[in-house]
Amino acid sequence: DVKVTQSSRYLVKRTGEKVFLECVQDMDHENMFWYRQDPGLGLRLIYFSYDVKMKEKGDIPEGYSVSREKKERFSLILESASTNQTSMYLCASSGGGRGGTEAFFGQGTRLTVV
Amino acid sequence: AQTVTQSQPEMSVQEAETVTLSCTYDTSESDYYLFWYKQPPSRQMILVIRQEAYKQQNATENRFSVNFQKAAKSFSLKISDSQLGDAAMYFCAYRSPGQGNLIFGKGTKLSVKP
Numbered sequence: 583d584v585k586v587t588q589s590s591r592y593l594v595k596r597t598g599e600k601v602f603l604e605c606v607q608d609m610d611h612e613n614m615f616w617y618r619q620d621p622g623l624g625l626r627l628i629y630f631s632y633d634v635k636m637k638e639k640g641d642i643p644e645g646y647s648v649s650r651e652k653k654e655r656f657s658l659i660l661e662s663a664s665t666n667q668t669s670m671y672l673c674a675s676s677g678g679g680r681g682g683t684e685a686f687f688g689q690g691t692r693l694t695v696v
Numbered sequence: 697a698q699t700v701t702q703s704q705p706e707m708s709v710q711e712a713e714t715v716t717l718s719c720t721y722d723t724s725e726s727d728y729y730l731f732w733y734k735q736p737p738s739r740q741m742i743l744v745i746r747q748e749a750y751k752q753q754n755a756t757e758n759r760f761s762v763n764f765q766k767a768a769k770s771f772s773l774k775i776s777d778s779q780l781g782d783a784a785m786y787f788c789a790y791r792s793p794g795q796g797n798l799i800f801g802k803g804t805k806l807s808v809k810p
Contacts, residue, residue, distance in 0.1 A: 613796030622705075624787065624802035632796060640797065672741065676796050684731055685798055687741035 585609070588673050588688035595695050601660040603691050605673030612677065614656035615685065618642065619670040628671075631656055663695045698723045700790050702801035709778045710809050716763075717773045717804050719788030729791040730764070731798065732773045736784040744786070747771065775806075783808045 589604035607614065613632055617625040627640030629648040637648050645667060649657045656675075660667055671691045677683035699722045709715035721730070732744040747755045747764050754762050759776045775782055785805050789798040 615797055617800075622802060624702075625798075625800040627797055627799075630797050670739070674741075674798075684743045684746055685796075686743075687733075690739040 586673055586675055586686050586688040588671075588691050590691050591689060593691055593693045595660075595663050595693065597664060597695055599660075599663050599695075601663050601693070601695075603658040603660075603671055603673075603693070605656045605658070605688055606654050607656075607675040607686070608654065609675060609677075609686065610653065611675035611686075612653075613675060613685075614650065615640075615674045615676075616646075616648065616656065616658045617672045617674065619672055619690070625672065628658065665695050667693065668695045669693060698725070698728075698790050698792065698799050700788050700799050700801040702788055702804050704804045705802070706805045706807070708807045708809060709775070709782075711778055711780060713778055714774060714776045715778055715806065717775075717786050717788075717806065719771045719773070719801055721769050721771065721788075721790050723769070723790065723792075725792060727793050729793070730762075730771045731789040731791070732760070732762070732771075733787045733789060733800075734782075734784045735787065735803075736781075741787075745773065778808050780808050780810060782806060 586607045615630040616628040631637045631650045647659045673688040674685040676685040701720045728749045730747045734742045745757045763772045785803045787803045788801040
């Protein structure tokens with residue numbers, strides 16, 4: 583069974599903390615993504631990666647960075663958490679190329695910054 | 697840049713009835729992929745149905761079918777014989793060929809009344 587696993591379902595952090603959100607996929611997918619989901623705004627792309635050690639900015643990269651040292655793992659880093667980063671974070675992966683495979687999602691991490 | 701619009705923030709349907717969720721998109725590409733995802737209260741995003749733009753035939757998955765109108769750039773989802781378990785957020789998404797990331801609409805919250 584296809585699996586994308588996010589390390590935490592719920593997380594509470596303090597303003598200014600460095601926060602790591604981890605995501606692991608077991609499908610040998612080339613592509614991995616981090617989205618942020620807010621009510622009324624849908625899903626917005628933060629960063630994505632097409633290969634190990636490669637990363638590209640999405641629509642809202644400010645305040646975030648990512649790391650992809652291994653193909654199966656894609657980490658989202660909040661360098662200094664702020665209250666406006668309180669949100670739901672969704673990780674996804676997909677196969678590359680023209681195959682048009684759909685994205686598979688993790689269960690989401692609800693992050694609260696206090 | 698491509699955009700996806702879901703004009704119905706909320707919809708309601710009676711159990712066993714049929715409901716149609718609307719989605720329009722804007723693109724200058726001739727080849728692309730379209731998806732409908734379901735997000736129940738558990739937060740796990742699940743693929744409902746996909747459509748390749750080069751296929752004229754509308755995709756169908758059991759009780760779920762789409763009405764794909766390429767010229768009108770419309771991609772609506774029809775749910776037949778609605779069930780209580782269909783209650784969820786539904787997201788329409790667009791993907792360019794050779795690109796991994798999805799562009800999402802803002803979602804439609806579907807309620808199913810018993």
